[in-house]
Amino acid sequence: xxxxxHVTKRYGASAVVENLSLAVAGGEFCVIIGTSGAGxxxxxxxxxxxxxxxxxxVRVNGEDVRLAPPAxxxxxxxxxxxxxxxxxxxxxxxxxxxxxxxxxxxxxRIRARxxxxxxxxxxxxxxxxxxxxxxLSVGQQQRVGIARALAADQDILLMDEPFGALDPIxxxxxxxxxxxxQRASRKTVVFVTHDMDEALRLGSRIAVMDRGxxxxxxxxxxxxxxxxSDFVRDLVGRDDLGVKLLGLATVASRLRAGVPAPGEPIAAxxxxxxxxxxxxxxxxxxxxxxxxxxxxxGAIHLADLLRR
Amino acid sequence: MVRNRVLLVLLLAGLLxxxxxxxxxxxxxxLVSGAPISLGAALHGxxxxxxxxxxxxxxxxxxxxxRALHALTAAAAAGFLLLLVRLAGSEAALLAQTAPPVARIxxxxxxxxxxxxxxxxxxxxxxxxxVPAPAGVLLGAVVVGALGxxxxxGALDSxxxxxxxxxxxxxxxxxxxxxxxxxxLALLPTVLLGLPLGVLARxxxxxxxxxFPLLNVVQTIPSIALFGVLLAPLSGLAGHFPAxxxxxxxxxxxxxxxxxxxLYALLPVTRNTSEGLAGVSPAALEAGxxxxxxxxxxxxxxxxxxxxxxILSGLRIAxxxxxxxAAVAALIxxxxxxxxxxxxxxxxxxxxxxxxxxxxxxxxxxxxxxxxLGLGRLRRLRR
Numbered sequence: 129x130x131x132x133x134h135v136t137k138r139y140g141a142s143a144v145v146e147n148l149s150l151a152v153a154g155g156e157f158c159v160i161i162g163t164s165g166a167g168x169x170x171x172x173x174x175x176x177x178x179x180x181x182x183x184x185x186v187r188v189n190g191e192d193v194r195l196a197p198p199a200x201x202x203x204x205x206x207x208x209x210x211x212x213x214x215x216x217x218x219x220x221x222x223x224x225x226x227x228x229x230x231x232x233x234x235x236x237r238i239r240a241r242x243x244x245x246x247x248x249x250x251x252x253x254x255x256x257x258x259x260x261x262x263x264l265s266v267g268q269q270q271r272v273g274i275a276r277a278l279a280a281d282q283d284i285l286l287m288d289e290p291f292g293a294l295d296p297i298x299x300x301x302x303x304x305x306x307x308x309x310q311r312a313s314r315k316t317v318v319f320v321t322h323d324m325d326e327a328l329r330l331g332s333r334i335a336v337m338d339r340g341x342x343x344x345x346x347x348x349x350x351x352x353x354x355x356x357s358d359f360v361r362d363l364v365g366r367d368d369l370g371v372k373l374l375g376l377a378t379v380a381s382r383l384r385a386g387v388p389a390p391g392e393p394i395a396a397x398x399x400x401x402x403x404x405x406x407x408x409x410x411x412x413x414x415x416x417x418x419x420x421x422x423x424x425x426g427a428i429h430l431a432d433l434l435r436r
Numbered sequence: 437m438v439r440n441r442v443l444l445v446l447l448l449a450g451l452l453x454x455x456x457x458x459x460x461x462x463x464x465x466x467l468v469s470g471a472p473i474s475l476g477a478a479l480h481g482x483x484x485x486x487x488x489x490x491x492x493x494x495x496x497x498x499x500x501x502x503r504a505l506h507a508l509t510a511a512a513a514a515g516f517l518l519l520l521v522r523l524a525g526s527e528a529a530l531l532a533q534t535a536p537p538v539a540r541i542x543x544x545x546x547x548x549x550x551x552x553x554x555x556x557x558x559x560x561x562x563x564x565x566x567v568p569a570p571a572g573v574l575l576g577a578v579v580v581g582a583l584g585x586x587x588x589x590g591a592l593d594s595x596x597x598x599x600x601x602x603x604x605x606x607x608x609x610x611x612x613x614x615x616x617x618x619x620x621l622a623l624l625p626t627v628l629l630g631l632p633l634g635v636l637a638r639x640x641x642x643x644x645x646x647x648f649p650l651l652n653v654v655q656t657i658p659s660i661a662l663f664g665v666l667l668a669p670l671s672g673l674a675g676h677f678p679a680x681x682x683x684x685x686x687x688x689x690x691x692x693x694x695x696x697x698x699l700y701a702l703l704p705v706t707r708n709t710s711e712g713l714a715g716v717s718p719a720a721l722e723a724g725x726x727x728x729x730x731x732x733x734x735x736x737x738x739x740x741x742x743x744x745x746x747i748l749s750g751l752r753i754a755x756x757x758x759x760x761x762a763a764v765a766a767l768i769x770x771x772x773x774x775x776x777x778x779x780x781x782x783x784x785x786x787x788x789x790x791x792x793x794x795x796x797x798x799x800x801x802x803x804x805x806x807x808x809l810g811l812g813r814l815r816r817l818r819r
Contacts, residue, residue: 212723
């Protein structure tokens with residue numbers, strides 16, 4: 129549980145964050161989005177005291193963050209940054225074990241944990257534990273960066289534009305993995321980005337910031353259907369609003385159970401946006417739907433996409 | 437067809453120096469300048485074997501460059517170097533038979549040029565062979581060891597520099613020890629003081645703003661002047677507290693010399709520490725802080741290890757500079773190899789000067805090699 133209470137951060141005369149009040153519930157995936165200079169990164173860093181508020185208060189699990197020693201506070205909060213920041217003189221294993229080492233885990237326990245996390249992030253432990261960061265691709269490095277932030281199994285994970293420097297394919301893969309990790313662990317995640325597709329894909333709630341102020345904090349659906357201002361409307365994008373809406377729901381939610389359909393089927397877990405794309409590309413108005421194991425469930429028709 | 441230009445240049449320089457400079461000089465006594473004896477005059481009888489490695493080196497210029505050829509070139513260069521020294525010794529012994537006992541047979545320009553050319557050819561061949569650094573050092577040590585054996589065998593006894601050495605055997609050993617002790621006494625406090633100062637200077641701009649200009653000014657003071665500047669306060673101190681003088685604290689001697697050496701060595705150590713820390717990637721620093729390292733943990737686990745190569749290069753500069761400057765300290769009675777060097781300078785005895793200077797050069801080379809090995813190891817660990 130993270131609470132911002134009337135938080136303002138000033139550098140000199142200019143306020144980077146102004147009167148921010150926002151509560152992130154436990155287990156929530158909260159995405160803070162805004163254009164560059166909106167103050168989203170500064171807001172994030174006030175949670176783990178890398179930045180101290182000029183006014184107001186930030187509380188983590190009810191406790192004012194300024195009352196805890198900064199180092200102790202930060203060890204209880206996972207942290208991933210865009211520039212990754214692996215320690216170049218340490219192996220992957222030691223990098224992942226940075227926080228466990230600080231809080232006194234045994235060597236064996238740290239190594240076992242590092243191997244477990246590498247597996248979770250789809251890197252083979254035997255091949256990667258003893259490599260150095262410079263031997264890894266940028267995508268692999270950020271996987272290690274995420275593993276490092278998860279190492280001590282903290283309840284809270286802060287991610288500051290973690291996928292900003294990755295190529296689209298790697299970014300998408302890591303988005304899927306972090307979504308899955310959050311779903312499975314129920315961690316509280318605060319995730320900063322300027323990419324609306326990323327925000328819609330990951331966030332259970334999205335906080336839009338503009339020039340230091342919180343403009344709207346809402347679920348993806350609310351953000352798309354009831355934007356609070358023209359700024360939010362522009363940020364969401366007016367042209368492909370419908371497609372983005374389709375991206376929020378799965379094929380399973382519009383399934384016609386038991387109805388057969390010809391041709392290559394689509395997975396029930398795929399988004400409606402993907403279903404539409406397939407129909408347009410293949411010139412068909414219906415697709416068969418199968419479950420994760422390929423068993424047929426029914427069909428989805430073009431008209432179903434318009435149902436609310 | 438020229439296939440190895442480095443070797444060609446070295447050979448041409450040798451061909452130019454050998455006939456135009458003296459190989460040895462023969463002076464009836466210390467006060468008279470010597471008559472030159474050319475390499476050609478010394479090359480007779482079994483000494484002609486020196487031409488064999490020379491021809492092999494020449495082949496190395498033109499033959500296809502293979503590993504075997506580089507190995508042959510290295511062997512030829514080492515052989516040439518040892519045979520050259522042996523030839524100087526044997527020719528000097530021959531000359532000594534007919535010369536008066538006070539005559540001085542000194543090493544001439546051609547000897548030194550050829551010696552350096554042989555050493556350069558050797559190191560170039562080892563580089564082309566891509567010999568790993570520790571093995572290269574070992575090979576260098578073997579060559580130096582062979583030279584030492586040559587010296588011990590008495591083959592070089594007629595050379596003036598060896599005679600000067602024989603006349604001051606104990607003083608020479610003491611001078612080397614004193615020199616090394618002065619370097620150690622200066623470097624240890626430099627590191628203990630310079631590392632924390634460098635860290636502090638990186639943390640506090642106010643400190644860096646006056647510390648580095650001050651240390652820079654110290655660097656520009658000529659060493660003799662700095663020794664002089666220290667002379668007054670320290671002798672004053674010893675005058676006020678005679679007890680101090682009994683511990684060797686005074687205007688002259690080792691203490692002012694060591695203080696001056698520390699003042700000179702502080703700049704490279706402090707500046708490189710500070711610059712090394714400044715070069716640590718901001719991402720690693722942010723990650724370290726964000727993960728929950730205290731400032732002290734961040735310093736020891738992240739900042740200092742990452743700055744270590746730059747800090748070590750600063751230490752290397754400090755060490756080489758101190759080894760050289762310690763020679764000047766002899767002027768204020770600190771002793772060391774500088775004392776032998778100045779004795780030779782004042783007596784116009786070039787061989788005595790060399791006796792003081794050669795160990796200083798060897799010491800500096802050895803220190804340089806040690807730092808190279810350390811830095812190379814570090815790089816292999818990191819990269």
